[in-house]
Amino acid sequence: MTNIVNTIIEGVDSLIKQPAGCGEQTMVRLAPTVYAMTYLKQTQQQTAYIETKGSQWIRDGVNREVSQFKQADGSYAAWRDRTPSTWLTAFVAKVFCQASKVVNDAVDQEKDVKLTIDWLNNHAEADGSFVDNMPVINREMIGQINERDPSLTAFVLITLQECGNSNAGVNATVNRAIKCLEDLSEDMLKKNPYLLAISTYALAMSYSNRSITFFKFLHDIKKTDREGTFWGNPGDKPANAHSVETTAYALLAMLKFGDIKTSSSIVSWLTSQRGGTGSFRTTQDTVVGLQALSQYSIVTYSxxxxxxxxxxxxxxMFSSVRVTKENAILLKNISRLxxxxxxxxxxxxxxxxxxxxxxxxxxxxxxxxxEESCPFKITDIDVQEVEDLPIDTNLAKERNCDVCGHCAGVYDYDDYDSDNFRDRPEIEPKINSNFGRKKRNTDIRISATAQKKCIRFSVSSMNDKTYGMSIVKFGLETGVEVIKSDIEKLVKENNTNIAHYEMPSDGKGFIVFYLHEISSKKRRKFIFSGVRGHF
Known part of the structure; x- marks a missing residue:
């Protein structure tokens, strides 16, 4: 038994995570840490251990995002060579502004926030709306936001208001965005509870008179069940991400209007929808849910x-507990009810x-x-030893050969002695190239004398679902060094699906591929080679 937010966190460690991955994945890990730490700091419930670990990981996350994924103009994308995303840029600014309130030295306001706010300001449409011409790869991140409808405008407006980096240009953009949301029709809003909830919160933050009308619309379409008050469709438990995120924004709006009675009923519903680990279904509904519940706890904290x-x-009576200021942060378990x-x-x-x-x-x-154990199918990993000889690129192209020397329709013989050519089709003379040699077809293994290894495998999903940004991490045999040119060729040939790759500078240990998606309709094939080094 604990106070509100610790029921969701269920042990702060479950949401405080070390940042890693691409620009999107780094933020997926950083955001929950920032909002968990916000609550603990504002209610003076940080332990020394949590403060030390959480603060360091916030610094690490901010530094990683800025140093590896920030573009020169202050915008952000999953990778620096990718067109920036309006939503991700706004999300980074939002989280950074909150992080600066938690860890004083984590964010450079001038370099890390102001430049990003200026980029957002410069990319507003003439009518004050925002669109995203390069949506994020990880669709789970953005929750219910649609990059082409007013919900993105509301999200960016919330970011601009929370950061408070005002100047004449930003103020003008804020005013246009407010007007854009104020003009939304009652019919559109009531048919789209998520748009209504996020817009109400955005306008309430902006002290818009129209926010009172939106607030009334929210009450008009609220739903109730035995757990409390919510918006959207409840779906199966835990609630679907749409309902959780919509209800979380509604809670933030209710708190802005001081409606504690309705807020308490919303909190009851939200806390009943969490999963066993304390989070909800996706990144964004967990982040917004945590922010809303944290804000409620701060408002009602005694x-x-x-x-x-x-x-x-x-x-x-079979059990009792005592909750005081000294032990309120601790989770109290009563087992064997x-x-x-x-x-x-x-x-x-x-x-x-x-x-x-x-x-x-x-x-x-x-x-x-x-499917629950692993929703992906990975073929047997085929590792073959091949001769490490120079590659004749012209011959390879002519015969449609891959980087390991496997060529389409090329016969293979045990060696090149003249006896082996009796009664056999005429073949090309011996060439000092790995391509076109010793391969009968792509399914035959060879016995080689060199230390070069050819690695092949493919990945697909086990069902009809398509999974967004996915990671394939391949562990290498000890002492084997990946040939970087093979990886670059693989990425170039699959540039519509392989977004990025990472590996140690010496090419040993492992290699990580970042994929745009994995589906059941098309296998994602990987083929590359490595050379056994000396160790």
């Missing part, structure tokens, strides 16, 4: 918590002052399905 909680079953009592009812009585949240987790075990 340092004078002093609660006695008693648990009864069949009229008999008597769930098989006569009437199967649990009675909870509370005395004292303050607020806390109790949640009951009912879990059962079953074997994981194949």
């Amino acid at each position: 340092p004078d918590v002093n609660l006695k909680v008693f648990f009864f079953a069949d009229g008999t 008597p769930v098989e009592t006569k009437d199967n009812k649990l009675t909870v009585k509370v005395q004292g002052t303050g607020s806390a949240v109790m949640s009951i987790d009912l879990r059962y075990n079953r074997p994981a399905t194949a």
